[in-house]
Amino acid sequence: MRCIICGKDLSPSEGKLICDDCFSKLLKDPQLLKEKVLDQIDNPILVVDKETTKIVGANENLLQFVGKPLDDVVGSLGGNVIGCIHADKLGGCGNTEFCSDCPLRNMVEETIEDNQSKVYNNIDMTLNSDGKVIRAKFDVSTKIKDGTVLIQINDFIVIDF
Numbered sequence: 531m532r533c534i535i536c537g538k539d540l541s542p543s544e545g546k547l548i549c550d551d552c553f554s555k556l557l558k559d560p561q562l563l564k565e566k567v568l569d570q571i572d573n574p575i576l577v578v579d580k581e582t583t584k585i586v587g588a589n590e591n592l593l594q595f596v597g598k599p600l601d602d603v604v605g606s607l608g609g610n611v612i613g614c615i616h617a618d619k620l621g622g623c624g625n626t627e628f629c630s631d632c633p634l635r636n637m638v639e640e641t642i643e644d645n646q647s648k649v650y651n652n653i654d655m656t657l658n659s660d661g662k663v664i665r666a667k668f669d670v671s672t673k674i675k676d677g678t679v680l681i682q683i684n685d686f687i688v689i690d691f
């Protein structure tokens with residue numbers, strides 16, 4: 531396996547598409563990151579900065595899923611993008627009284643703390659979807675990469691609306 535950007539040899543065991551050097555360069559260009567790397571992944575994927583927890587990348591699948599353009603997604607917080615019902619409350623995503631119980635937030639924090647990939651199934655979230663409140667379950671996996679956390683949605687079902 532070679533890096534799809536620079537052609538450098540990658541360790542096959544890691545299953546990477548791109549070397550760390552190219553990835554950190556692409557983080558400065560969300561459009562290119564999307565086209566060159568993230569769109570190669572079949573599931574919706576979000577890339578979140580470890581320090582700020584703001585979104586630095588997303589693929590086409592994710593944009594379709596949330597119904598927003600890349601420009602609206604990059605620089606935003608996860609809760610605003612997926613339509614968390616608490617995200618527009620006092621303090622905003624990450625700072626409301628509900629955030630300490632947020633499975634998405636805890637998942638990212640655990641991934642950063644343990645510095646390793648994680649799989650989370652049946653994450654229960656209540657979301658605003660086109661003005662309707664829905665309850666949904668997500669299967670998600672996370673990966674730490676070069677100062678970011680990749681969040682991949684593996685499955686999603688609406689359980690109540």
Ligand SMILES: [Zn+2]
Pocket residue numbers: 533534535536537538548549550551552553
């Ligand atoms: Zn490379």
